Amino acid sequence: MTYKILARKWRPQKFSQVCGHEYVIKAITNSIKLNKIHHAWIFSGNRGTGKTTIARILAKSLSCDYSITENPCRKCFICKNIEKHCFSDFIEVDGASKTKVEDIKEMLSTVFYSPLQGRFKIYLIDEIHMLSKHSFNALLKILEEPPKHVKFIFATTEIEKVPNTILSRCLIFKLNDLNFIEIYNFISKILKKENIKIEPEALKIISNYSLGSIRDALNFLEQSIYIDNKKILTSTIINLLGTFNEEIIFKITQSIIKKNITNTFKKLKQCESSYFNWDYLLEEILKIFHFISMIKLYPSILKNNYYMSSFENELLKIAKKLSFNQLKLYYKTILHGRSLIHLAPTKKIGIEMLLLEILHL
Ligand SMILES: Nc1ncnc2c1ncn2[C@@H]1O[C@H](COP(=O)(O)OP(=O)(O)OP(=O)(O)O)[C@@H](O)[C@H]1O
Numbered sequence: 001m002t003y004k005i006l007a008r009k010w011r012p013q014k015f016s017q018v019c020g021h022e023y024v025i026k027a028i029t030n031s032i033k034l035n036k037i038h039h040a041w042i043f044s045g046n047r048g049t050g051k052t053t054i055a056r057i058l059a060k061s062l063s064c065d066y067s068i069t070e071n072p073c074r075k076c077f078i079c080k081n082i083e084k085h086c087f088s089d090f091i092e093v094d095g096a097s098k099t100k101v102e103d104i105k106e107m108l109s110t111v112f113y114s115p116l117q118g119r120f121k122i123y124l125i126d127e128i129h130m131l132s133k134h135s136f137n138a139l140l141k142i143l144e145e146p147p148k149h150v151k152f153i154f155a156t157t158e159i160e161k162v163p164n165t166i167l168s169r170c171l172i173f174k175l176n177d178l179n180f181i182e183i184y185n186f187i188s189k190i191l192k193k194e195n196i197k198i199e200p201e202a203l204k205i206i207s208n209y210s211l212g213s214i215r216d217a218l219n220f221l222e223q224s225i226y227i228d229n230k231k232i233l234t235s236t237i238i239n240l241l242g243t244f245n246e247e248i249i250f251k252i253t254q255s256i257i258k259k260n261i262t263n264t265f266k267k268l269k270q271c272e273s274s275y276f277n278w279d280y281l282l283e284e285i286l287k288i289f290h291f292i293s294m295i296k297l298y299p300s301i302l303k304n305n306y307y308m309s310s311f312e313n314e315l316l317k318i319a320k321k322l323s324f325n326q327l328k329l330y331y332k333t334i335l336h337g338r339s340l341i342h343l344a345p346t347k348k349i350g351i352e353m354l355l356l357e358i359l360h361l
């Protein structure tokens with residue numbers, strides 16, 4: 001059998017398998033249950049959060065041979081063919097490569113023909129924001145009065161680039177970035193199914209590093225599996241992603257707060273490797289200052305918290321010791337310094353100067 005990468009192998013095929021986005025899923029499934037089927041949907045959100053996945057499940061829901069259903073059977077020939085990407089009445093178009101008006105006109109020339117096998121003719125246009133102005137105008141004409149058998153599903157990472165005239169004719173669903181816990185739980189489940197063990201710290205780093213995208217998290221896992229077959233090690237992830245574990249980030253932040261220059265630079269040296277990602281270091285330090293500020297002003301954030309959980313007591317102490325104004329000053333100085341780093345002769349010099357500056361706040 002041909003090898004399928006994790007992100008494809010574990011692409012959800014039913015709404016119940018989708019990670020997060022509860023309200024979006026609820027709205028879609030309820031509208032299907034109530035038989036209130038709109039003619040155009042648009043899903044917006046960052047890369048790898050589930051737009052195409054949800055769009056394809058929706059296409060099955062509308063087309064399943066048994067009935068329109070929020071729970072497509074996955075057994076009928078239509079469901080099966082949609083999953084195999086070979087169903088003639090489900091047309092997927094990549095808006096990024098078909099931007100020109102001729103491309104869109106060619107696609108739209110088929111809308112007036114009845115579906116061949118399905119209930120509807122469904123057009124999924126991915127990255128719709130890439131269409132040209134003329135393409136949007138051509139699409140708008142059809143969207144104003146679409147034939148009854150036609151449904152449009154759009155996906156975009158940049159909804160602000162989609163004209164309002166198009167948006168106002170669609171149901172708009174905003175997919176948020178998945179949070180740390182959602183990604184953590186989702187990939188833990190997949191690793192269990194794949195019978196692969198992982199060190200807890202490695203799982204945390206992946207969940208954190210993927211910045212809200214399940215696809216990124218699965219791709220990082222994929223890469224690490226090539227190295228550690230049966231048990232993914234923290235050291236592998238650190239080298240692979242050019243990142244570091246929570247302990248080192250915490251220690252650097254702690255040394256900064258204690259104004260201990262020697263320790264700060266000792267720890268910094270430990271991070272250095274050919275894979276080291278300097279941008280990530282500043283991002284992580286910013287996250288810690290944000291987290292300490294939250295602990296100070298909104299302590300309930302610690303309930304069911306995974307982030308920096310091994311250092312909770314120390315973080316609480318810091319939150320008590322520093323005023324919010326001090327925390328804010330650290331945060332702002334790093335944020336500002338980070339935006340100027342590209343002007344430094346090298347990133348390393350930029351970071352070292354910034355650390356010296358905050359050590360002297
Ligand atoms: N919410 C989610 N739940 C479960 N898996 C997900 C989710 N989002 C993404 N994935 C995983 O990531 C892969 C890519 O997802 P998908 O193609 O739906 O992302 P997308 O938002 O359309 O991204 P892009 O904007 O880059 O096209 C899927 O095959 C699946 O494995």
Ligand SMILES: [Zn+2]
Nearest residue numbers: 064073076079
């Ligand atoms: Zn079916």
